[in-house]
Amino acid sequence: xxxxxxxxxxxxxxxxxxxxxxxxxxxxxxxxxxxxxxxxxxxxxxxxxxxxxxxxxxxxxxxxxxxxxxxxxxxxxxxxxxxxxxxxxxxxxxxxxxxxxxxxxxxxxxxxxxxxxxxxxxxxxxxxxxxxxxxxxxxxxxxxxxxxxxxxx
Numbered sequence: 265x266x267x268x269x270x271x272x273x274x275x276x277x278x279x280x281x282x283x284x285x286x287x288x289x290x291x292x293x294x295x296x297x298x299x300x301x302x303x304x305x306x307x308x309x310x311x312x313x314x315x316x317x318x319x320x321x322x323x324x325x326x327x328x329x330x331x332x333x334x335x336x337x338x339x340x341x342x343x344x345x346x347x348x349x350x351x352x353x354x355x356x357x358x359x360x361x362x363x364x365x366x367x368x369x370x371x372x373x374x375x376x377x378x379x380x381x382x383x384x385x386x387x388x389x390x391x392x393x394x395x396x397x398x399x400x401x402x403x404x405x406x407x408x409x410x411x412x413x414x415x416x417x
Contacts (some may be wrong), residue, residue: 287314287376290331295385300327308362308389309381310373315362315389317371324374325351359396362389368401 291314294300294307306320316324325347332340332347342350349355351374362369373393381388394401 284376286335287374288378289335290328291376291378291384291386293331294327297327299330303327304386306369306371307386308369309378309384309386310389310393311378311381312373313376313378314374315360315369315371315393316374317369318359321348321372361394361396361399361401363391363394363401364389370396370401 291309294304303320303323306317307324308315325344328351329342329344329347332342352372353375357372359370360373362371378384381390
């Protein structure tokens with residue numbers, strides 16, 4: 265194959281490297297980032313990604329945009345909507361529950377392979393997530409929005 269053929273082929277083939285692997289340095293950077301301090305209690309590192317409590321999603325998206333722009337030296341500019349879609353692999357990610365004793369976190373997972381969740385120095389969760397689309401937890405804040413409904417634990 266000629267050099268020109270190789271160049272043309274590389275333009276048409278998708279990149280084979282795992283582009284989601286860039287989330288590992290991002291997650292690692294959260295530990296020492298002052299802007300992330302208030303966000304950290306709303307996060308849980310999982311082996312299959314980063315769980316983000318629902319109310320903390322906008323802050324995480326903003327932090328990722330700042331981090332990405334810094335890493336690319338100002339060349340990467342994504343809209344908030346595009347960043348959200350990339351992080352959560354779509355516009356409507358699946359809501360999940362993290363149940364830690366009497367504590368319930370409701371949120372979404374930023375999918376990525378994060379080996380050894382304990383190594384990041386952030387809160388981690390080694391249990392299984394409960395999908396909120398097939399399971400309903402009585403502490404889910406969405407139940408408070410339904411009139412005349414009383415949730416008992």
